[in-house]
Amino acid sequence: MEYLSNINSLTSYLPELMIVITILAVFIMESISTYRPLTYITTIIGLIFAGLLLMISSSSTNLLFEGMIVNDSLAMFFKWLILLSTLSIVLISRDDGSVLDEVKGEYYAMLLIITLGMFAMVSAKNLLMVYLAIEMVSIPSYIIAGISKNDRESNEASLKYVIYGSFASGIMLFGLSFLYGIAGSLDINVVASKLSSFDSSLTVYMVIIFILVGFGYKISMVPFHYWTPDVYQGAPITVTAFLSVAPKAAGFAILIRFFYTLFIDNIEMLQWPQLIAIMSALTMTVGNILALNQTNIKRLLAYSSISHVGFMLVAFSIVSIDSVVSIMFYMFFYLFMNLSAFYMAIYMSNKYGANEIDQWNGVGLKVPVLSFFMVLSLASLAGLPPTSGFVAKVYVLRNLFAESNFLWLGVVAIINTVISLYYYFKIVRAMYFMDNDKLTVQDCSPILFWSIIIFSLQNIIFYFYWPNLLESLNMILINTGMF
Amino acid sequence: MNSSILSLLIFLPVMGVMGMLIVALLGKQGLMKTENKDVYKYIALAVTGVQMLLAFFLYANFDPTLSVTQSPFTVQFDWIPSFNIEYYIGVDGLSMPMVILAALLSFLCIVISWNVEKHVLGYFSLFLLLDAGMMGVFLSLDFFLFYIFWEVMLLPMYFLIGMWGGPQRHYAAIKFFLYTLFGSVFMLLGMLALYFYAPGGNSFNLIQLITQAPQIDASLWGFDMRFLIWIALFIGFAIKVPVFPFHTWLPLAHVEAPTAISVILAGVLLKMGTYGFLRISYPLLPEEAVNFSFMMALLGVINIIWGALNAIAQIDLKKMIAYSSVSHMGYVLLGMSGIVGTESVGAEAGMNGAVMQMFNHGTITAMLFTLVGVLYDQAHHRWIVYPMDYKDPELAGKLGFGGLASKLPIFNGFIVLAFFAGLGLPALSGFISEAMCFIGGFGSFRVLTIIGTLGILLNAIYFLRAYQRIFLGPFNEKYSDLKDMSFRDMAVIIPLAFLTLLFGVYPQPLLEIMRHSMSKLILLVQPFI
Incomplete structure (x- = not known):
């Protein structure tokens, strides 16, 4: 492990730089009306190039930018997940009606900024960087949640998101300041070595709880989940689909890195897995029970995502390499199943205006192929x-x-x-058992159609x-050197 | 041929589904005429027909004295090496009768379903998936594989009940789904516990676990680990059987399901619960099997009596038969509890009787449900007595049918056979297996078995009463346009009736298949008494 200077770090930071360039390009194109239609294709090309650069860049445990960021294999894995979900959301966004065309350019730019923030989040190795990354994800998220400016629900979603988000990150910052106070440094490795010989467990426990407020809010862990249903319901549906996967992946990445470097040495004293176990039981149960009576698809999927987070936290309550592998494995397939279910909801919402479950009546037999894959995802x-x-x-079990x-x-x-x-x-039940003769079949755009099929197919192939x-997940974790 | 026959049994239906989808695709492209939908029915018929022939071929070449590890049909290779999951399938004396039963009933059910007009492609492809799942459960010797096949059946069943069922089908479908899933997730925990706690390496291999699982030495929350595993597996299997008090999903699902699906549910799916006990719980956890045998006998007797009492109270013929299934599965549990009999004859009688009862109940109940379906298709109701809130107030509380015996002589003949087989008349197959179950139970739990024999009497009450009300007495002119059984209906009933008669007078062929496997199982368990 060595510290690289700012200039030397740049060569290991090409994917992020590519995204930065794309963001600038999209903003400039957005302001010139003749280039405005090109923002879509620019975003896609930018993300694909970022992917190519990610492919050729090799992971290492070297600390970039004087110890701010690490580009290890754990970060790489989550970067791939984030990039994949962002790219697929951008791809289906062109034909989507929930975000108005006049703000599409800003919308793409915001998605890119969030992606950049999440890239920083999964690789942050410095307390300040952690905070900056989370804010860099949060602030554009507030904006895109409320990007349908004429829709009251969208505005409400955005406002709620801001209030909850700033409150949570404030408390997290307070927790981080404790760590700075203990260690006198912002570098996570230094803090970790200081913490292992620090014997006031109450202080560290408070740090853990404060930090969990911030991270828990990002992954919507109970009891910090209250924003989730309202934001998911109010935000445009593509935004909801995006928020339900990528930030959760990033949140888990930072959770893993934080807990497995900072609080691993004094685990005997702290017993934080107990806390996580209780939280995960609560998260699953609350998410599931509140989902039972939902009639709005977006809201239902919001609660479902809470319960899935609970399930991943079950694995987090066991400290072992296998359980981290199982979180990553779960996250990987959660991306596919959740996005394919959301894409079907996007199709239904765009073409039939169906936001409630009973508006889905009779779809199963009228749209047989997509419905079949929806059943597979469900x-x-x-x-x-x-x-x-x-x-x-x-x-996980x-x-x-x-x-x-x-x-x-x-x-x-x-x-x-x-x-x-x-x-x-x-x-x-609504799709297959209920009849609706009035339903007239609407075409699905090919990108959305194939996205649903390809993503859903992962659940079986x-x-x-x-x-x-x-095996590769195991290798990834061994290469990080954290275990 | 030998090594691929078992895989063919499982995957032939899946290939059938693919064939149907290809035909549907060709039809959509205009390359093939699929308007009259009969092509799907013929594909399903051909697939299940070949499958049945394969099962018979398997039976003809089956040597009951060999254990699964020696059998030439056994297939074993690594499937997911990182988890030690194997593709391990084989057939022995316990699974052989079940395979024949499943193959036979699947074929007959395709014939029964010939009248299905609604979403033909969906119905028959789901049915074939269900068929594949059933075969897989009976042939798997790897717990993980077993579990996957066990669960694969749920989804087709949910759709088959929910889309093609009766008036309350939506509720029945989800209730069936939730109940069985609730059971099987506990089974999953039991499976994982076996995987991690069995000494000698993580394995799902059910043959290997026979030697490893009894050595599990751990405890949790003050309970012995093996006890907890037994409980977890018990919940999973008992819901499927269904054992009182987990039986409430059954009447609803049976009544609401279309005829063919009721036949499969009662004829094959219920057997999976008891099959699971005999395949997994008993050999893997013999000590617990011994400790729980009283519980088994008690629950068996409760099933017998409770099911029969409920059946007596029913005024819907199909519901009555559904409850009779609860009662009849009680005999299986009672027979299984006989394994602790100190006289080895008693134990053998009980265990063989249990498996025979599983087979015989499969054929008898299939007959009963098919015959009810025949009646219902024509009369559009199956009330023994009209309910008090019947839509026509003139009829409320009155007799439904009446005097059908003279009007429908052939139908009457078969239903007499089926009813008497159901109530356990000597010279019909039900009698032999029930008697053997009682012999097994009597060797170990005398008082309980004596109470259980009351069930025979109660069985007679509801079957005879239903027969009397529907077929005897003055003929109700309202039903003068009922037609007797068609050739197709008879084609379904005759093989089943033949088996019922055959195993009633000469059960030896059936007994010969399972006898050796059951003796081995008894030898495994007996040392723990």
Whole structure:
């Protein structure tokens, strides 16, 4: 591990620089009306180039920018997830009606800024950088949640998001200041070495709780989830789809890095896994139970995403390399199943104006192909075999048994799986069991159509790359040197 | 051929589904005429027909004395090496009768479903997926594989009940789904516990676990680990059987499902619960099996009595038969509890009786549901007595049918056979297996078994009463346009009736298949008494 100077760091920072250039280009094009239609294609090209640069850049444990950022394999993995979800959201956004055409340019630019922020978030190695990255994700998120400026719900969503968000990050900043006070440094590695010999567990515990407020708000962990349903419901649906995956991936990345470097040495004294276990049980249960009676699809999917976060936190409550692998595995497939379900909701919302579940009546037989894949995604979200959702859940549960710890959490988790089946299949019920003769079939744009199919298909064809994926995830974690 | 026959049994239906989808695609492109939808029915018929022939071929070449590890049909290779999950399928004396039953009933159910007009492609492709899942459950020897097949059946079943069922189908479908999922997630926990706590390496291999699982030495929350695993597996299997008090999903699902699906539900799916006990719980956790045998006997007797009492109270013929299934599955549990009998004859009688009852109940209940379906398709109701809130107030509380015996002689003949087989008349297959279950139970739990024999009497009450009200007495002129059974209906009933008669007078062929496997199972469990 060595510290690289600012100039030397730039060569390892090319994907981010590519995104910065794209952001500037999109902003300039946006202000010139003749170039405005080009913002879409510019964004896509920029993201693809960022992906290519990400592919050729190799991971290392070197600290960039005098210790601000690390470009290790953990960060790389989450960057790929973030890039993939951003790219796919941008791709389907052109034909989407929920964001007005006149603000599409700003919308793409905001998505890019969030992506940049998340890239910084997953690789931050300095307390100040952590805070900056989270704010860099949050502020544009507030803007795109309220980007439909004529829609009152969207405005409300944005306002709620701002208030909750700034409150949460304020408390987190307070927690970070404790760490600075203890260690006298902002570098996470230095803080970690100071913390391991620091014996006031109450102080560190308070730090953990304050930090969890900030991170928990980002991944919508109960009890910091209150913004989620309102923001998801009010925001334009593509924004909701985006918010439901990418920031959660980034949040988990920073959670893993933070806890596995800072609080790992004095784990015996702190027992923070206990706290996480209780939080995860709460998150799953609250998310699922509140989802049961929802009739709005976006709101239902919001609660569903809360419960999935709870499930990933189950794995986080076990400290082992396997459980981190299982979080990453879960996140990987959660991206596919959740986005494909959201894309179907986008199609329904755009073409049929369907935001409530009973507006989905009769879709199953009228739009057979997409509905079939929607059922596949929902089955995967509910965790039914033989889909990837099931294997991801088994992999999370297996950690509880492997470490023989928190087995009660396993019982809570599986009962939650049963509960979740009910509300996911409320959608299936509407699609297939209810008749609606008035429904006239509307065309789906090819990008959206194939996005739904390809993403949803991952839930079943993952058997072909399951062992390879697990092996590479293991390698990723070993290469980070944190374990 | 030998090594691929079991995989073919499982995946032939899946290929059938693919064939249907290709045909549908060709039809959409205009390359093939698919307007009359019959092509899907013929594909399904051909696939299940070939599958049934394969099952018979398997039976013809099956050597019951070999264990699964020696059998030439067994297939074993690594599927997901990083998890030690194997693709391990094989057939022994326990699964063989179940495979034949599943293959036979699937084929007959396609014939029964010939009248389906609504969404033909969907119905038959889902049915074939269900078929694949059933075969997979009965042939899997790897717990993970078993679990996947077990769960794969849920989704098709949900759609089959929910889209093609009766008036309350939506509620019935989700209730079935939630109940069985609730059970199987506990089974999942049990499976993971076995995987991690069994000494000698993480494995889902059910044959390997027979030696490893009894050595599990751990405890949790003050309970022995094996006890907890047993409980978890018990919840999973008991809901499927269904054991009282988990049985409330069954009457609803059976009544609301279309005829063919009721047949599969009662004929095959219920057997999976008891099959799971015999395949997994008993050999893996013999000590707990011994400790729980009283519980098994008690629940079995409760099932027998409670199911029969409920059946007596029913005025809907299909619901009555559904409750009779609860009662009949009680015999299986009672027979299984006989494994602790100190006289080895008692234990053998009980275990063989349990598996025979599983098979015989499959054929008898299939007959009953099919016959009810035949009646319902013509009369559009199946009330033994009209309910008090019947839509026509003139009829409320009055007899539904009456005197059908003279009007429908052939139908009457078969229903007499089915009803008497159901109530356990000697010389019909139900009697043999029930008697053996009682012999098994009597060896170990005398008082309970004596109470259980009351079930025979109660069975007779509801079957005879239903028969009397529907088929005897003055003929109700309202039903003068009912037609007797068609050739197709008879084609379904005759093989089942033949098996019922055959195993009623000569059960030896059936017994011979399972006898050796059951003896091995008894030898595994007996040392723990």
